[in-house]
Structure formats: C-alpha cells, structure tokens
Amino acid sequence: MTWYLIAAIALGGIITLGLRALPFAMLKPLRRSKFVRSLGEWMPAGIVLILAVVVLRDEIVARGADWWMVLVATAVTVAVHLLAGRRILLSVAAGTACYVALVNLL
C-alpha cells in the first residue's frame, strides 16, 4: 500500500510538472511568431472568465437544490466589487461571507 501510494503520487507529480514546464520550453523558439504573441495577449481575459464559469458551475452542481445560493453570493460579489471601488479582497470576502452564511444558516 505504501509503495503504491508513493508511486501514484510521484507519477502524478511528474505528469503535472511536465505539463507545466514543457510548453515553456517548446514556445521559446516561437516567441517571435505573431500568432503566439497574439494568443498570449488574448488568452488571459478569456481564461479567467472560463475559470470563473467552470468553478461557479461546479459549485452550483454540488449545491443541488440550494443552487440559488451560488447565484446570490455571486451577485453580492459583483455588486460589492462595482460599488465599493474594485478592491479584490473586499469583494471576495463579502461574497464568501454571504455564501458561508447562506450554506450554514439556512
């Protein structure tokens, strides 16, 4: 059991490190490519949006019948962010506090 666990975790570590490191090495010669530079410029905003949607959807699925709590907490997060001066920490804390309260008190 111990050797199985060590082997499995080491395998997972090697694969993850490879997926993180190899693209940097492969992209180096392509740095001057206009296509690669355009992708680098366009991707961040889109990837952050995709991360947001995927994580929110996972939370909605996990919440089952109480899925609306996710939407309420998201609305609170967005409202605080837009109305209170776009301070990331404050917005995240407000949204999370709202969600934790809804999940544990209702």
Place this chain on the structure above:
Amino acid sequence: MSAAATPSAPGSRRSEALLGVRDSLGVGIGIFPLGVALGILVVQAGLPLWVAPALSVVIFAGSVELLLVGMLAAATPLLTIAITVFAVNFRHVFYAFSFPLSRVRPGLPRAYSVYALIDEAYATYVMIPPERLTSTRIVSGQAMMQLYWVGGGLIGIAIASALSAPIEGFEFALAATFTVMTLDAVRSKREVPQALLAALAVAVAVAAFPDSTMLAALVIFVALLAVRYAVAARRRGVADPEPPDERPADGETGETGAAA
C-alpha cells in the same frame, strides 16, 4: 490590482516580497479552506496522514489532488491515475502563452515558478502589468499560495477527528476571485472580443462536454482565437501588405489560414 497604488521602487527585496504576500491574500481565502477540505478527505478515506502534505508538495494542483484521494483509497491502477492527472491538468499547457515567466530570475526561482504554476498563480500574475512584476514578488506570492494549501491540509487533518460537521462554503472564495478578476479584465474595450469568445466556448463546453468542461472550453477558446487571428491576418493583408514575418510566424499563419 490593489498593488497599483503602491509606489514602491522595485529593488527593495523586502517590499517586493510583501507585495507578493499581498497578491496571494485574495486567492488565499479560497485556497486555504480547500486545503482543509483535502486534509479532511484524506482522513475520512482512511489513507495515511502523510498523503495530504505529499500530494500538496509533489503534485500541487488543487482539483486533481481532491480527485486522487478517492482514487488512491480505491487502489485505482496507476495507468488510470496517470491518464486522469494528464487529462485534468492538461489545461496548464495553455498558461505558458501568457504567464510572465520572463520576469522571474532564471535558475531556481524560475524552476519553482513553473512547478508552482497553479490556476490561482496564473490568474493573479497575468492580470498585473509585467513591468510592475519582479522575480521576488512572483515567487513569494506563489510560495505563499503553496503555504496556504499545505498548511490547510495539515489543519484539515487536525480538525477531521475533532469536528464532526465543519463549517462549509469557504471554497466559494475561488469562484468569487475568478469572477472579480474577470470583471477587472474586461474593463478595457480591447478585452471584450476575447471575453465574448471565451463565453461562447464555455457555453458550448458546458452543454456538450459536462464531464470535462474546463479542458473542452480551453480547446474551443483557442480554436476560436486561431480563427480570429486568421481572419484578422487576411483582412490586414488586404488593407496594407506587411513585410513577411520570420519563418516560424509564416508557418503559423499559413496553418491557421488553411484551417479557417
């Protein structure tokens, strides 16, 4: 980000490290409770306690670690584990296009930065103008994120036996962080087209690939960007013919042009 108001001259290593710590706080509210959840899961699955810190140090990729706890407890074959890790973490391939790795000193700092390139680190540092980033700031931010994760796991182990029903819901901080980052990212009009393409990609992915939404959305998104590039290149070629690019660039445009 919040650091915009701090006029610290890059150079003072201590102030740069403090900036890194500050960068990590927003995502930290989300990372720490997930780490606690990982520790609790390891205990509940009946695995040896060292598995929690081992996962967080050797693999350090939140979602797949949570997934692996169940698979390890069920003695899943190594090949299945390898394929799962590869599939779930394949999205990291896309981060190399835009993560400001060139700001990190070559050698050990850069190696650590690549190893610790979790979603939250990518999202945090890709949203700060590169000229404001220093090696110390990025590496200390990433190290803090790993500290929250490993520390959360250890605390999770500690409270798993003490508390029968711990407080839930802190994982929402991750969703809130990405939501807020999206709001900030699309503030300038130039970012709207890629946000719309990403929204289209994730909508299709949710509908068509509910089991691997993240990866499907990224692949569709990149395909849409390639089409966009080909269309823009063709239009540019008609408007004002540009001198030919270096060879690798030519190869790329040719390929995407043919694909579109």
